[in-house]
Amino acid sequence: MSKSLPKRSEDYSGWYNELVKRAGLAENSSVRGCMVIKPYGYAIWEKMQRVLDDMFKRTGHSNAYFPLFVPKSLFEAEEKNAEGFAKECAVVTHYRLKTNPDAKGKLMVDPEAKLEEELIVRPTSEAVIWNTYKGWIQSYRDLPILVNQWANVVRWEMRTRLFLRTAEFLWQEGHTAHATKEEAIAETEQMLDVYAEFAEKYMAVPVVKGIKTPNERFAGAVETYCIESLMQDGKALQTGTSHFLGQNFAEAFDVKYATKEGGLEHVWGTSWGVSTRLMGALIMTHSDDAGLVLPPKLAPIQVVIVPVFFNDTQLEQISLKANEIKKNLEAKGVSVKYDNRDTQKPGWKFAEYELQGVPVRIAIGARDLENGTAEVARRDTKEKKAYPLENIETIVEGLLHDIQENIFQKALDFRKEHTTKVDSYEEFKEVLNKKGGFVLAHWDGTPETEERIKEETKATIRCIALQTEPEEGSCMVTGKPSGKRVYFARAY
RNA sequence: CGGGGUGUAGCGUAGCCCGGUAUCGCGCCACAUUUGGGAUGUGGAGGUCGUAGGUUCGAAUCCUGCCACCCCGACCA
Numbered sequence: 001m002s003k004s005l006p007k008r009s010e011d012y013s014g015w016y017n018e019l020v021k022r023a024g025l026a027e028n029s030s031v032r033g034c035m036v037i038k039p040y041g042y043a044i045w046e047k048m049q050r051v052l053d054d055m056f057k058r059t060g061h062s063n064a065y066f067p068l069f070v071p072k073s074l075f076e077a078e079e080k081n082a083e084g085f086a087k088e089c090a091v092v093t094h095y096r097l098k099t100n101p102d103a104k105g106k107l108m109v110d111p112e113a114k115l116e117e118e119l120i121v122r123p124t125s126e127a128v129i130w131n132t133y134k135g136w137i138q139s140y141r142d143l144p145i146l147v148n149q150w151a152n153v154v155r156w157e158m159r160t161r162l163f164l165r166t167a168e169f170l171w172q173e174g175h176t177a178h179a180t181k182e183e184a185i186a187e188t189e190q191m192l193d194v195y196a197e198f199a200e201k202y203m204a205v206p207v208v209k210g211i212k213t214p215n216e217r218f219a220g221a222v223e224t225y226c227i228e229s230l231m232q233d234g235k236a237l238q239t240g241t242s243h244f245l246g247q248n249f250a251e252a253f254d255v256k257y258a259t260k261e262g263g264l265e266h267v268w269g270t271s272w273g274v275s276t277r278l279m280g281a282l283i284m285t286h287s288d289d290a291g292l293v294l295p296p297k298l299a300p301i302q303v304v305i306v307p308v309f310f311n312d313t314q315l316e317q318i319s320l321k322a323n324e325i326k327k328n329l330e331a332k333g334v335s336v337k338y339d340n341r342d343t344q345k346p347g348w349k350f351a352e353y354e355l356q357g358v359p360v361r362i363a364i365g366a367r368d369l370e371n372g373t374a375e376v377a378r379r380d381t382k383e384k385k386a387y388p389l390e391n392i393e394t395i396v397e398g399l400l401h402d403i404q405e406n407i408f409q410k411a412l413d414f415r416k417e418h419t420t421k422v423d424s425y426e427e428f429k430e431v432l433n434k435k436g437g438f439v440l441a442h443w444d445g446t447p448e449t450e451e452r453i454k455e456e457t458k459a460t461i462r463c464i465a466l467q468t469e470p471e472e473g474s475c476m477v478t479g480k481p482s483g484k485r486v487y488f489a490r491a492y
Numbered sequence: 493c494g495g496g497g498u499g500u501a502g503c504g505u506a507g508c509c510c511g512g513u514a515u516c517g518c519g520c521c522a523c524a525u526u527u528g529g530g531a532u533g534u535g536g537a538g539g540u541c542g543u544a545g546g547u548u549c550g551a552a553u554c555c556u557g558c559c560a561c562c563c564c565g566a567c568c569a
Binding site: 003004028030032084085087088124155157158159165212216217218219221224226238241243306308309310342344345346347348349350351352354363365366367368375 | 493518526527528529530531560561566567568569
C-alpha cells in the first residue's frame with residue numbers, strides 16, 4: 001500500500017475510492033454492491049442523523065418504523081412508482097432452506113417453501129406506508145400525519161460505488177399526509193429548505209434548490225424538488241429530494257378523509273429523503289490530495305492532540321497539559337482526542353489525522369512546554385502556528401468556526417467558477433468537455449430535446465432552479481422560445 | 493446482459509508465454525537505536541496460488557467449467 005493517495009487531478013475516481021477506504025470510512029463487503037460502513041464513517045453518518053433528526057422534530061415530525069418487505073400487490077398499486085423501480089428490485093420468493101441431498105453440508109432453497117405472494121425488498125416505502133395510512137386516516141382531524149423513518153433500502157444497481165451508489169443504503173424517508181394541496185406543497189418546500197440548510201450550514205456544501213424535469217421526476221410524484229451540488233471534478237450530485245405526491249398515492253391506496261363540510265376527499269401527500277450518499281457529497285466537496293477534509297460541525301473528532309516526546313517523563317509532563325486542554329475544550333462542547341500512543345511517531349500521526357480530516361491538530365512537545373506554547377494546525381489550509389497555551393481553547397474554538405466558514409466559501413467559489421452560461425449547443429459541449437460544472441442554458445421544455453442532449457453529451461438537466469429569474473431566450477438545440485435557463489451537468 | 497481484463501500472504505505485486513512446490517514492497521511480531529512531518533537496522537511469523545475438474549511422473553504455470561471483482565457499454569430518481 002503506497003503512502004499517498006492518487007492525485008485528484010490525475011485520477012479522480014481512484015482518489016475517491018482510495019480515500020474512502022484509507023480514511024476508514026467504508027469498504028466493499030462480500031455481498032456484491034453492498035458496503036460495510038466502518039466506525040469512523042458511521043460516526044460521521046450518526047452526526048448527520050442527529051442534526052437532521054433534530055431538524056425534523058423541530059418541524060413537527062415523529063419517527064416510526066415500517067417493514068422491510070412489501071407484498072407485490074401493494075408494491076404495484078401505484079403504477080408509475082412500481083414501474084419506475086421494477087428493474088432494480090430484490091424479490092423474496094421463498095421462506096425456507098433445506099439441506100441439499102446432492103451436496104453434503106450445503107443448503108438449498110426448499111422448493112416446497114415458495115411464498116404465495118412474492119415480497120419486494122423496499123426500494124422506498126411509499127407503498128407500505130400509504131397502505132398503513134389508509135387505516136390511520138378517517139377525518140380531517142387525523143391530519144396532517146408527519147412521519148419519518150430511518151431505514152435501509154435496496155436498489156439492485158448494476159454498477160456501484162461506495163456511498164454514491166450501493167445496492168443497499170441507509171437513508172431517512174419522510175412521508176406526510178395533508179388535507180390540502182397547499183399544505184402538502186408547503187411541506188414539500190419546507191423540507192427542501194431543511195435539506196438545503198443542513199447541507200450548507202453543517203456539511204458546508206453549497207446547493208442549488210430546484211425542481212426536476214418530468215424525465216427526472218420521482219416515479220409517482222407530481223413534482224420533485226431537489227438540491228444539487230457540484231463536486232470537485234465538475235460533476236453534479238443530487239444531495240436530497242423532496243416530492244409533492246399530489247393525490248397519487250391516496251388514490252392508489254384509497255386514502256380518503258371526511259372534510260369539515262362533510263365531504264370525502266383524497267388526502268395529499270409528500271415524501272422526502274436523504275441518504276448515505278450525503279457522505280459522498282461531503283467527501284468530494286472538500287477533501288484534497290492529503291485526504292479527507294471534514295467540516296467541524298460533522299467531524300467525529302474535532303481536535304486531536306499529539307504529544308511529541310522522547311521519554312516517559314516528558315510524556316507525563318505533556319500529558320498533564322494535554323489533558324487540561326482536552327478538558328477545557330470538552331467543556332466548550334468540542335470533541336477532542338488525545339493520542340498518547342507511543343507505538344506511532346508524531347509524523348505518522350500527523351499524516352494519519354490529515355487523512356481522516358480532523359479539522360484541528362495541536363502538537364505539544366517539550367520545547368513547547370518550555371515556551372508555554374503549542375503548535376496548532378488547521379486541516380483545511382494546512383497552516384501551522386504556535387500559540388500561547390493560556391488561551392488556546394479560545395483560539396481553537398475560533399479556528400473551528402473559521403474552518404467551517406472557509407470550506408463552505410471555498411466550495412461556493414468553486415461552484416461560481418464552474419457555473420457557465422452558454423447560448424449555443426457548440427459552446428455547451430465545449431464547456432462540458434473542457435471545464436465541466438453547471439451549465440446554464442435555454443431549453444425548449446420538451447422531454448425530446450432533453451433526451452437528445454443527454455444522448456449526445458451525457459449531460460442531464462439537474463434542475464430548474466427556484467431562484468432563476470425569467471429571461472427570454474431560445475433553446476440552444478431547437479431554437480424554440482424559452483423563458484428561463486436551466487441547470488445542466490454531467491452527474492453522478 | 494454484451495466487449496475487454498484480473499484473481500498469488502492482511503494490502504499491492506513478480507512468476508504464467510517456455511510446467512519442477514512461489515518473488516519483492518508495505519503491513520505484522522521481537523529486539524536495539526530512534527521520536528517537532530509517514531524512522532533505521534537485525535531477526536522472525538504468515539501461502540488450499542479464486543474454485544471444481546482434466547492433461548502430466550509433476551500444475552500458480554497448459555486445457556475446460558464455474559465463481560468473484562475491475563474497466564468500457566447498456567441500465568439508473
